[in-house]
Amino acid sequence: MLSRPGLLQTLRRTFASTSTSTASSPSLIASLKQISPALLDQNPYELDRHGRGESFHPSLPPDAICHPRSAEEVKQIVKLCASTGTALVPFGAGTSLEGHVGNASPHITISTTKHFNKLVSVDPASLQCTVQPGITRHQLNHELRDTGLQFMVDPGADASIGGMAATNASGTSAVKFGVMRDNVLQVKVVTASGEEVTAGSRTFKNSAGYDLKNLFVGSEGTLGIITELTLRLHPIVDNIVSSVCAFENLTQACDAVVMLLSCGVPVAKCEVLDGPAIHAFNIFSKDVADMTPQPHLFVELQDISDGGLLSQQEMVEEILRDCGGSGIEFSADPAVRKKLWAARHATYYASCALRPGEGKGIVTDACVPLGKLASVIAATAKDVEESGVVGPVFGHAGDGNFHCILPVRDTDSDEYLKKLEDVNDRLISRTLAAGGTCTGEHGVGSGKAKYLDQQYGEGAVEIMRTIKKSMDPQNIFNPGKIIPNSEG
Amino acid sequence: MLSRPGLLQTLRRTFASTSTSTASSPSLIASLKQISPALLDQNPYELDRHGRGESFHPSLPPDAICHPRSAEEVKQIVKLCASTGTALVPFGAGTSLEGHVGNASPHITISTTKHFNKLVSVDPASLQCTVQPGITRHQLNHELRDTGLQFMVDPGADASIGGMAATNASGTSAVKFGVMRDNVLQVKVVTASGEEVTAGSRTFKNSAGYDLKNLFVGSEGTLGIITELTLRLHPIVDNIVSSVCAFENLTQACDAVVMLLSCGVPVAKCEVLDGPAIHAFNIFSKDVADMTPQPHLFVELQDISDGGLLSQQEMVEEILRDCGGSGIEFSADPAVRKKLWAARHATYYASCALRPGEGKGIVTDACVPLGKLASVIAATAKDVEESGVVGPVFGHAGDGNFHCILPVRDTDSDEYLKKLEDVNDRLISRTLAAGGTCTGEHGVGSGKAKYLDQQYGEGAVEIMRTIKKSMDPQNIFNPGKIIPNSEG
Numbered sequence: 001m002l003s004r005p006g007l008l009q010t011l012r013r014t015f016a017s018t019s020t021s022t023a024s025s026p027s028l029i030a031s032l033k034q035i036s037p038a039l040l041d042q043n044p045y046e047l048d049r050h051g052r053g054e055s056f057h058p059s060l061p062p063d064a065i066c067h068p069r070s071a072e073e074v075k076q077i078v079k080l081c082a083s084t085g086t087a088l089v090p091f092g093a094g095t096s097l098e099g100h101v102g103n104a105s106p107h108i109t110i111s112t113t114k115h116f117n118k119l120v121s122v123d124p125a126s127l128q129c130t131v132q133p134g135i136t137r138h139q140l141n142h143e144l145r146d147t148g149l150q151f152m153v154d155p156g157a158d159a160s161i162g163g164m165a166a167t168n169a170s171g172t173s174a175v176k177f178g179v180m181r182d183n184v185l186q187v188k189v190v191t192a193s194g195e196e197v198t199a200g201s202r203t204f205k206n207s208a209g210y211d212l213k214n215l216f217v218g219s220e221g222t223l224g225i226i227t228e229l230t231l232r233l234h235p236i237v238d239n240i241v242s243s244v245c246a247f248e249n250l251t252q253a254c255d256a257v258v259m260l261l262s263c264g265v266p267v268a269k270c271e272v273l274d275g276p277a278i279h280a281f282n283i284f285s286k287d288v289a290d291m292t293p294q295p296h297l298f299v300e301l302q303d304i305s306d307g308g309l310l311s312q313q314e315m316v317e318e319i320l321r322d323c324g325g326s327g328i329e330f331s332a333d334p335a336v337r338k339k340l341w342a343a344r345h346a347t348y349y350a351s352c353a354l355r356p357g358e359g360k361g362i363v364t365d366a367c368v369p370l371g372k373l374a375s376v377i378a379a380t381a382k383d384v385e386e387s388g389v390v391g392p393v394f395g396h397a398g399d400g401n402f403h404c405i406l407p408v409r410d411t412d413s414d415e416y417l418k419k420l421e422d423v424n425d426r427l428i429s430r431t432l433a434a435g436g437t438c439t440g441e442h443g444v445g446s447g448k449a450k451y452l453d454q455q456y457g458e459g460a461v462e463i464m465r466t467i468k469k470s471m472d473p474q475n476i477f478n479p480g481k482i483i484p485n486s487e488g
Numbered sequence: 489m490l491s492r493p494g495l496l497q498t499l500r501r502t503f504a505s506t507s508t509s510t511a512s513s514p515s516l517i518a519s520l521k522q523i524s525p526a527l528l529d530q531n532p533y534e535l536d537r538h539g540r541g542e543s544f545h546p547s548l549p550p551d552a553i554c555h556p557r558s559a560e561e562v563k564q565i566v567k568l569c570a571s572t573g574t575a576l577v578p579f580g581a582g583t584s585l586e587g588h589v590g591n592a593s594p595h596i597t598i599s600t601t602k603h604f605n606k607l608v609s610v611d612p613a614s615l616q617c618t619v620q621p622g623i624t625r626h627q628l629n630h631e632l633r634d635t636g637l638q639f640m641v642d643p644g645a646d647a648s649i650g651g652m653a654a655t656n657a658s659g660t661s662a663v664k665f666g667v668m669r670d671n672v673l674q675v676k677v678v679t680a681s682g683e684e685v686t687a688g689s690r691t692f693k694n695s696a697g698y699d700l701k702n703l704f705v706g707s708e709g710t711l712g713i714i715t716e717l718t719l720r721l722h723p724i725v726d727n728i729v730s731s732v733c734a735f736e737n738l739t740q741a742c743d744a745v746v747m748l749l750s751c752g753v754p755v756a757k758c759e760v761l762d763g764p765a766i767h768a769f770n771i772f773s774k775d776v777a778d779m780t781p782q783p784h785l786f787v788e789l790q791d792i793s794d795g796g797l798l799s800q801q802e803m804v805e806e807i808l809r810d811c812g813g814s815g816i817e818f819s820a821d822p823a824v825r826k827k828l829w830a831a832r833h834a835t836y837y838a839s840c841a842l843r844p845g846e847g848k849g850i851v852t853d854a855c856v857p858l859g860k861l862a863s864v865i866a867a868t869a870k871d872v873e874e875s876g877v878v879g880p881v882f883g884h885a886g887d888g889n890f891h892c893i894l895p896v897r898d899t900d901s902d903e904y905l906k907k908l909e910d911v912n913d914r915l916i917s918r919t920l921a922a923g924g925t926c927t928g929e930h931g932v933g934s935g936k937a938k939y940l941d942q943q944y945g946e947g948a949v950e951i952m953r954t955i956k957k958s959m960d961p962q963n964i965f966n967p968g969k970i971i972p973n974s975e976g
Contacts, residue, residue: 125746125859126888148750168695179693181702182670197947203855204887205667205928207656207706209940209970210952214669214702218695235752258613262636264723264792266754303796304752304803311793367691371613399692400614440693452697459685463959464698470958471951482697 024063024106028084032066032108035076041065041111050109053096054157054348056360056408057447060102062089062109069115071188071196071227078225079194081108081476089478090221092160093136097363098445100167100220105479110225112162119143120228128185128202130230133162140231149233152177155441156345162226167443168218172269172300172344175398177234179441181217188228189216192472202230215467220443221478223471239309240268240302242337243316245325247295250274250381250393254374256297256323257397261370265316269300270398271344274381277392280350285343297325297397298344300337351392351405359409364424365448366431367401367440376434377402380427387419401440428454444482452484512551512594516572520554520596523564529553529599538597541584542645542836544848544896545935548590550577550597557603559676559684559715566713567682569596569964577966578709580648581624585851586933588655588708593967598713600650607631608716616673616690618718621650628719637721640665643929644833650714655931656706660757660788660832663886665722667929669705676716677704680960690718703955708931709966711959727797728756728790730825731804733813735783738762738869738881742862744785744811745885749858753803757788758886759832762869765880768838773831785813785885786832788825839880839893847897852912853936854919855889855928864922865890868915875907889928916942932970940972 033040041047042064051061068074081088087107094101101109112134119140120130124147131140138158141150153164154171163169165187170179177183186200200206200213216223247253253272260267273281275293282290299316303309313330320328331337343350352361368376377393384391384404395402404427406420428438428451438444438451452461464483468475521528529535530552539549556562569576575595582589589597600622607628608618612635619628626646629638641652642659651657653675658667665671674688688694688701704711735741741760748755761769763781770778787804791797801818808816819825831838840849856864865881872879872892883890892915894908916926916939926932926939940949953971956963 123857123859124750126857127749128857168699170693174693178670179695181699182666191947191951193947195947197951198944199948199951201855201925201943202857202923203889203925203928204858205658205662205855205884205889206925207667207853207927207929207931208925208936208943209706209932209949210711210955211656211669211699211702211706212948212951214699218697218699223698235750237752261615262612262723264725266792303799304754305796305799307799308791308793308796311791311795311799315792365695367689367693369611369614369616369690370692371611396693401691401693435690437689437691437694437696439695440691441695443695444697448696455689455696456686459679459681459683460687460700461697463679463685463687463700466958467698467955470954 024086024108025084028080028086029064031080032064032077035073039066039068039073041067049094050091050111051102053094053099053101055097055363057099060104062107065109065111067111067114071190074110074190074225074227075194075196077108077110078190082192082194082474085474085476087476087479088225090162090166090225092134092163093158095157095159096163096167096445097442098439098447100443100445100481103478103480113160122147124149126202127233128230129233130228131161132228133226134160136160137164144233148236150236151183151231152234153180153183156348161229161231165217165226165229166220168441170441172271172341172396174396175270176266176268181214183232184213184217184229185232186230187213187216187226189224189226191224192474192476196227218443220445220481222468222481223477237302237304239304239306240300240337241309241313241330241332242298242300242340243328243330244291245297245299245320245328246292247297247325250295250378251374252324253295253297254377254397256320256325257373258370259319259323260299260316261398263315263319265312265319267299267398268302269298270396271298271394272377272397272402273298273347273394274392276390277347277351277394280354280392281343281347283353284346284350285339298340347392347394348405352407354390354392355407355409357409357411359407362406362408362420362424363442364404364406364427365401365439365442366427366436367399368431368434368436370400372434372436373397373400376430376436379430380404383423383426387423389416389419389423391423399440446481449482449484512574512596513572516568516574517552519568520552520565523561527554527556527561529555537582538579538599539590541582541587541589543585543851545587548592550595553597553599555599555602559678562598562678562713562715563682563684565596565598566678570680570682570962573962573964575964575967576713578650578654578713580622580651581646583645583647583651584655584933585930586927586935588931588933588969591966591968601648610635612637614690615721616718617721618716619649620716621714622648624648625652632721636724638724639671639719640722641668641671644836649717649719653705653714653717654708656929658929660759660829660884662884663758664754664756669702671720672701672705672717673720674718675701675704675714677712677714679712680962680964684715706931708933708969710956710969711965725790725792727792727794728788728825729797729801729818729820730786730788730828731816731818732779733785733787733808733816734780735785735813738783738866739862740812741783741785742865742885744808744813745861746858747807747811748787748804749886751803751807753800753807755787755886756790757786758884759786759882760865760885760890761786761882762880765835765839765882768842768880769831769835771841772834772838773827786828835880835882836893840895842878842880843895843897845897845899847895850894850896850908850912851930852892852894852915853889853927853930854915854924855887856919856922856924858888860922860924861885861888864918864924867918868892871911871914875911877904877907877911879911887928934969937970937972
């Protein structure tokens with residue numbers, strides 16, 4: 001009955017019992033144990049957990065999990081897997097939203113958050129630090145708290161820095177502080193030969209040769225295993241205000257964003273939420289505000305001085321009002337701001353909770369040229385409403401990046417799932433027609449691979465395939481991810 | 489007598505008569521003429537000019553110059569060259585400082601500034617525009633003048649946007665607005681197959697697959713010919729002040745830069761000049777100021793409001809004073825600022841003019857982690873002084889990037905040239921030992937290729953070589969550049 005089986009079949013698989021692991025060579029497992037007895041994990045719960053992220057993609061568990069403590073151990077693991085042609089998948093905090101972790105091939109997972117999660121060094125005068133890949137962003141900022149510096153990239157989840165680099169993640173701070181590619185200065189990576197290479201440099205600028213650093217950042221574990229990252233840090237600024245502002249429609253809200261950026265307002269965060277998203281948000285943030293369920297902008301401003309902050313605030317208020325904003329409220333209270341952004345970060349979970357029952361969310365991740373945001377986001381919200389599905393829309397308006405969360409339940413009918421699939425397909429088509437990308441911050445994984453040809457054309461995808469083949473000729477690193485038909 | 493012949497031999501070649509072109513296949517030339525009679529140029533003056541940039545590297549002229557008008561014509565040229573195995577070198581405004589243009593192999597040059605230099609479109613609401621590669625940065629900003637937007641990357645020369653992308657160029661604005669990789673959203677490139685591919689997207693964020701955009705940006709014509717670029721633009725801000733401030737020594741000046749950035753001051757420009765550079769600067773800027781020849785910082789601030797600007801100015805003044813700065817002067821007069829930065833941009837030429845006679849400059853381009861800038865720049869200035877050579881030191885302090893200009897003359901003795909070579913070698917060693925890069929913004933070309941192994945280690949360079957081979961198997965695109973021993 002359904003012409004496009006992809007997403008629907010995937011969803012059905014998600015709710016089926018998870019696949020059992022296909023045994024990798026017993027001698028490989030024995031050899032991995034040799035590296036260190038504490039290194040290997042075959043606990044069934046952990047195998048299942050390491051086979052999936054947080055979205056609808058089904059668990060594809062590994063045969064075994066390795067918890068290395070050093071680059072030296074990663075090198076040994078890679079060499080062992082290379083010698084047996086066994087696939088290897090890196091795993092951080094398990095917060096992937098596009099089926100990056102787990103693999104349809106029999107594979108070993110390298111899990112980083114248990115033992116490979118240290119802050120290696122901080123160089124405050126150079127505004128940077130060096131970390132192992134398994135450290136999470138909250139853990140990192142906690143450890144940095146006495147330096148006056150912080151790491152700015154903030155996806156919703158408490159992801160690992162290695163995982164964030166692998167997907168070129170970002171979040172609400174990207175509009176001012178950039179994405180992972182802007183904040184990772186250097187990476188060390190164990191490549192297919194089992195050697196560790198250094199890409200990038202510990203400088204803010206670098207024109208020395210091909211940009212291998214940015215090739216590894218965003219490569220989703222398909223070109224090697226990241227073993228160390230040097231990160232750009234930013235000073236903690238105390239003068240901050242957050243504002244919320246309602247609009248009659250999404251077009252007005254997005255036009256206000258264009259106006260803010262065109263006037264050069266250095267917004268620190270700039271988030272849009274549609275009516276249904278505000279409804280979901282309200283449920284998770286009763287102690288922050290009870291907002292009318294209509295489109296809102298959340299704008300955060302920061303400045304080194306009170307005077308500068310006040311000037312920004314005045315200009316923002318004027319722009320928001322000129323663009324039709326109402327009920328504008330500013331708050332400088334750190335407690336209020338903290339709750340506001342905690343609730344905003346939880347919008348994915350809040351959106352999933354709009355539909356009761358056991359389930360997950362399809363998380364779209366469209367990003368369009370800023371001037372196209374109003375039309376694309378408004379058309380998406382309208383499509384969701386007319387299709388009769390639940391799908392709050394919200395996102396990083398200053399970047400032209402938004403998410404439409406489509407919660408799925410194990411009890412959903414084929415008809416409902418087909419509606420979700422169609423909404424998703426039309427969203428991607430609309431995004432690409434506007435010159436956008438199918439993923440602004442989540443990565444391709446197994447979920448978006450089918451759109452790459454459409455987005456870039458065959459030529460660019462063929463170059464990606466060429467690079468993958470030349471750097472991983474055995475196809476051991478997270479096979480089948482990113483590049484359409486690159487598996488096997 | 490000299491143990492390391494590299495630089496010295498290169499310098500001697502610079503002052504010898506330029507090599508004559510080795511004839512490419514006459515049938516190739518005839519075929520190129522077929523594409524368009526107006527396309528081909530074999531004027532000897534132009535051949536020589538297209539064989540060199542602005543620094544000491546000798547001219548290695550092409551057999552013929554093509555002036556394409558479209559991507560379609562570039563595709564035809566690439567296919568013709570591929571079919572005959574002829575090398576191809578792209579050429580913009582000829583302002584390269586590291587021997588990117590010209591080639592030791594017989595080659596055809598694709599020259600872009602004559603006919604392939606249009607502003608294709610502007611999308612103000614998306615803060616971006618699309619250009620052909622031959623447009624120069626001044627030409628672009630002139631054409632954008634009515635949009636309220638500007639392109640921010642500003643190397644000293646009026647370089648072509650294609651050339652700036654090829655070397656990942658930057659300039660005085662990088663500290664706030666980033667380098668070419670931050671400001672090029674999307675490129676179209678004709679690759680070895682003769683087809684045009686699209687890399688990157690017209691969005692501010694993109695996590696879809698390998699970062700081919702940043703692979704092409706900085707690839708110096710070795711992976712294909714750039715045919716179109718989509719650029720991020722920024723609003724023109726009117727509230728600007730520039731300041732100059734003297735210091736007793738370079739360490740104090742660099743410490744002040746660390747303090748400015750650690751306090752979160754959003755400096756728009758932040759340049760350091762040592763005493764000799766100020767001397768050179770004075771000669772070129774008599775109508776701006778006559779500064780005492782001691783280390784100076786030039787800091788520019790901008791803000792959307794007068795109030796914000798004043799707050800920044802007060803904080804900057806306090807920090808500069810705390811760090812030992814004296815004679816601090818702020819100026820909001822646009823005419824004064826324009827002259828100040830025009831003179832700063834001319835420091836390369838001013839430095840070369842410190843030594844009379846026919847000649848060029850060796851332009852070093854060290855970039856180090858910010859906290860290492862004070863020690864590396866001070867040691868360099870000391871080394872120059874103790875070696876008895878002329879070598880003003882100045883640069884983009886906020887990025888940890890500085891240049892030591894070593895003017896060379898055709899009348900220079902072997903002994904003097906050897907001193908320059910030694911100063912240069914020690915500078916690179918000092919930079920790499922501090923975790924820096926041999927080039928922050930000029931690129932590798934033929935001048936820095938020998939340092940890549942030392943900077944990255946063999947592993948990363950081998951990956952660059954693998955990528956080059958996989959994307960340009962015939963080695964037709966600017967052979968021998970960037971990667972050590974990749975030629976032939």
